[in-house]
Amino acid sequence: KQEVTQIPAALSVPEGENLVLNCSFTDSAIYNLQWFRQDPGKGLTSLLLIQSSQREQTSGRLNASLDKSSGRSTLYIAASQPGDSATYLCATSNAGGTSYGKLTFGQGTILTVHP
Amino acid sequence: GAVVSQHPSRVICKSGTSVKIECRSLDFQATTMFWYRQFPKQSLMLMATSNEGSKATYEQGVEKDKFLINHASLTLSTLTVTSAHPEDSSFYICSARQGATAAYGYTFGSGTRLTVV
Numbered sequence: 001k002q003e004v005t006q007i008p009a010a011l012s013v014p015e016g017e018n019l020v021l022n023c024s025f026t027d028s029a030i031y032n033l034q035w036f037r038q039d040p041g042k043g044l045t046s047l048l049l050i051q052s053s054q055r056e057q058t059s060g061r062l063n064a065s066l067d068k069s070s071g072r073s074t075l076y077i078a079a080s081q082p083g084d085s086a087t088y089l090c091a092t093s094n095a096g097g098t099s100y101g102k103l104t105f106g107q108g109t110i111l112t113v114h115p
Numbered sequence: 116g117a118v119v120s121q122h123p124s125r126v127i128c129k130s131g132t133s134v135k136i137e138c139r140s141l142d143f144q145a146t147t148m149f150w151y152r153q154f155p156k157q158s159l160m161l162m163a164t165s166n167e168g169s170k171a172t173y174e175q176g177v178e179k180d181k182f183l184i185n186h187a188s189l190t191l192s193t194l195t196v197t198s199a200h201p202e203d204s205s206f207y208i209c210s211a212r213q214g215a216t217a218a219y220g221y222t223f224g225s226g227t228r229l230t231v232v
Contacts, residue, residue: 032220034221041206041226042226043208043223044210046221049219089159105159
């Protein structure tokens with residue numbers, strides 16, 4: 001069964017700082033990995049989708065990397081802003097085992113960027 | 116991009132009544148949709164997979180008679196919480212994927228906050 005872990009659970013940084021969020025998964029049989037953002041009381045907004053054959057994806061100030069063999073992904077946020085404050089979730093789309101065809105989520109990283 | 120619309124965003128109902136939540140894919144057809152439940156300060160818990168034209172597949176521990184799922188068209192799935200009780204109060208979120216595989220990722224609705232009084 002796929003297990004996804006995110007570190008740190010919470011992060012508080014001053015505005016302008018570059019930061020890295022970590023995600024690890026136990027089963028490398030994945031189609032892809034997706035990073036989401038969730039604001040309080042809201043649904044999930046997709047940030048980046050990395051296919052299993054890809055090493056990284058970039059969108060604006062966001063860069064996500066994937067090392068499938070070691071079961072790791074990182075989300076890099078450059079020049080953080082207060083508007084980046086949210087919970088960040090990573091999720092694997094699973095290609096095998098009992099989690100086949102489903103998303104498995106990490107517990108999330110709560111990011112606070114203070115002015 | 117792909118958009119999933121979920122309604123209502125917030126509902127308060129009396130204990131013992133039923134509540135229906137709708138999930139629509141606005142600009143793509145979704146043969147498969149997913150329903151999640153989220154408790155405060157926790158991640159998403161998959162409740163069931165909704166398949167167009169067939170019965171939903173429920174995760175272990177989820178009561179299928181309490182959480183009725185209907186996926187009657189390629190753009191609409193509904194979740195009905197029957198005989199709701201206060202312990203059913205939660206945040207419910209749906210998602211959909213384009214196509215039969217996960218190649219394009221998943222798109223989520225904005226969620227429904229259910230409060231049972």
